[in-house]
Amino acid sequence: MASQDDVFKKLIAHSKEYGFVFPSSEIYDGLGAVYDYGQNGVELKNNIKRYWWDSMILLNENVVGIDAAIFMHPTTWKASGHVDAFNDPLIDNKDSKKRYRADVLIEDLLAKYDEKIDKEIQKAAKRFGDSFDEKQFRETNPRVLENQAKRDEIHARFVKALNDSDLDELKAIIVDYDVVDPISGTKNWTDVRQFNLMFSTEMGSTADGAMKIYLRPETAQGIFVNYLNVQKTGRMKIPFGIAQIGKAFRNEIVARQFIFRMREFEQMEMQFFVRPGEEMKWFEHWKEMRIRWHKALGLGDHKYRFHDHDKLAHYANAATDIEFEMPFGFKEVEGIHSRTDFDLSSHEKFSGKNIKYFDPELNQSYTPYVIETSIGVDRTFLSIMAASYCEEQLEGGDSRVVLKLPPVLAPVKVAILPLVKKDGLPEKAREIMDNLKFDFKCTYDEKDSIGKRYRRQDAIGTPFCITIDHQTLEDDCVTVRHRDNMEQERVKISDLFGIIDQQVNMKNLFRKIVK
Numbered sequence: 001m002a003s004q005d006d007v008f009k010k011l012i013a014h015s016k017e018y019g020f021v022f023p024s025s026e027i028y029d030g031l032g033a034v035y036d037y038g039q040n041g042v043e044l045k046n047n048i049k050r051y052w053w054d055s056m057i058l059l060n061e062n063v064v065g066i067d068a069a070i071f072m073h074p075t076t077w078k079a080s081g082h083v084d085a086f087n088d089p090l091i092d093n094k095d096s097k098k099r100y101r102a103d104v105l106i107e108d109l110l111a112k113y114d115e116k117i118d119k120e121i122q123k124a125a126k127r128f129g130d131s132f133d134e135k136q137f138r139e140t141n142p143r144v145l146e147n148q149a150k151r152d153e154i155h156a157r158f159v160k161a162l163n164d165s166d167l168d169e170l171k172a173i174i175v176d177y178d179v180v181d182p183i184s185g186t187k188n189w190t191d192v193r194q195f196n197l198m199f200s201t202e203m204g205s206t207a208d209g210a211m212k213i214y215l216r217p218e219t220a221q222g223i224f225v226n227y228l229n230v231q232k233t234g235r236m237k238i239p240f241g242i243a244q245i246g247k248a249f250r251n252e253i254v255a256r257q258f259i260f261r262m263r264e265f266e267q268m269e270m271q272f273f274v275r276p277g278e279e280m281k282w283f284e285h286w287k288e289m290r291i292r293w294h295k296a297l298g299l300g301d302h303k304y305r306f307h308d309h310d311k312l313a314h315y316a317n318a319a320t321d322i323e324f325e326m327p328f329g330f331k332e333v334e335g336i337h338s339r340t341d342f343d344l345s346s347h348e349k350f351s352g353k354n355i356k357y358f359d360p361e362l363n364q365s366y367t368p369y370v371i372e373t374s375i376g377v378d379r380t381f382l383s384i385m386a387a388s389y390c391e392e393q394l395e396g397g398d399s400r401v402v403l404k405l406p407p408v409l410a411p412v413k414v415a416i417l418p419l420v421k422k423d424g425l426p427e428k429a430r431e432i433m434d435n436l437k438f439d440f441k442c443t444y445d446e447k448d449s450i451g452k453r454y455r456r457q458d459a460i461g462t463p464f465c466i467t468i469d470h471q472t473l474e475d476d477c478v479t480v481r482h483r484d485n486m487e488q489e490r491v492k493i494s495d496l497f498g499i500i501d502q503q504v505n506m507k508n509l510f511r512k513i514v515k
């Protein structure tokens with residue numbers, strides 16, 4: 001069986017070969033951790049964004065959207081805490097000259113202990129069969145106990161070091177537990193240093209006093225500084241939310257995982273403004289709504305898990321991540337944070353403006369608390385591609401690569417394929433396409449054998465191939481071939497809309513979310 005590493009490499013190659021993701025400015029050998037989306041990638045990405053946007057805006061009458069600028073007044077980032085505290089702890093290996101995030105090295109170390117424990121459990125479960133009692137095994141098996149104790153010890157030191165911002169202790173953990181650089185294999189580490197992740201540039205010419213401004217590292221601040229504008233002009237009543245999709249920029253220290261960690265990426269964020277004291281109720285509400293959104297895609301419920309934060313950000317009083325099982329392990333795709341009134345209070349202080357909300361029911365003014373859901377478009381894209389990529393052996397020794405994308409998100413929904421390029425079949429095929437193209441993204445292909453054409457569509461995840469043959473001219477029926485099971489059925493042209501719509505309409509997913 002191919003290793004997960006191989007699968008990931010194949011996925012990256014496939015993404016490029018089929019026009020999903022290209023390295024940025026590739027003719028100049030690319031730019032670190034920056035990527036471009038190709039003709040199929042942009043469709044998939046837009047569909048993901050639409051799925052998120054409509055789930056927020058259509059399903060919640062008290063959530064509205066905005067589109068704020070990337071550039072913001074520099075004081076915004078002072079107030080938000082990013083100028084002083086948006087840092088990652090970095091460490092270099094002196095032999096490989098590679099740079100790492102100290103916290104990520106320790107998280108990987110913890111994951112290794114988890115893996116060891118899981119392996120013991122799986123081995124024992126196999127040995128004991130139905131009579132296996134996992135709880136008892138965890139509590140009594142010496143090897144599990146030993147590994148668990150080590151893990152707990154490292155975890156306790158890690159959490160304390162993060163909370164105390166103790167960089168020496170982070171290094172001490174790395175040294176004490178023999179973490180080696182995966183490339184050089186040595187423990188020759190530098191000290192840990194803080195590194196600010198914000199990109200800056202200058203606005204205006206130097207002659208008239210240019211101003212240093214930042215490329216936003218998150219979209220959220222555009223929402224905070226506009227919350228009262230939206231509340232007043234939209235006559236919104238608390239609780240209400242503001243949603244936004246947009247680019248964010250972070251000068252990431254380590255960027256070696258394709259589109260998982262990029263320096264320019266896209267976020268879909270929603271800030272939900274609530275009464276102080278009600279934030280935990282809404283935190284639970286949004287956790288539930290967001291996990292339903294993910295699971296409705298049908299990639300497999302077991303691929304998701306919640307992971308509570310070891311260290312809360314400077315603004316949060318509760319935080320959890322939704323993690324997805326990527327080819328390189330469970331990783332964060334979305335964060336759900338209870339941000340208290342930190343941001344709004346801070347903007348009030350720094351701007352000197354009153355941005356309190358007057359609650360007509362309570363007849364009092366207060367600074368709302370905020371629950372935030374923050375998801376990366378690119379990480380969602382990667383999780384969907386990774387879960388959809390399949391290599392299949394077929395009968396007769398043939399094989400195929402198929403992207404089993406959720407049909408709702410597939411870049412192309414329908415391929416229109418005349419069996420031959422003559423006898424009036426192309427004309428009939430065009431007629432069918434002209435009827436379907438207003439509702440579904442269609443593609444027309446008349447080149448090569450029908451088998452080759454099917455493979456091309458499998459590789460980009462097209463759920464339906466429609467073949468037009470000589471019989472079609474007589475009975476107005478076509479062959480529909482389904483991507484996942486490759487089954488073919490003969491259907492009336494007039495039934496096509498219903499067959500396709502039933503699978504690709506987003507309504508089906510929305511119904512699963514609201515239940």
Ligand code: ATP
Pocket residue numbers: 218250252259260261262263265266267332333334335374375376377378379380
């Ligand atoms: P990480 O711990 O992986 O650096 P984070 O906790 O800093 O992520 P948040 O600040 O919570 O991330 O950002 C919210 C979401 O934005 C993340 O869940 C992720 O999907 C996305 N995101 C953050 N940084 C990046 C990045 N460098 N590249 C792609 N997506 C990102």
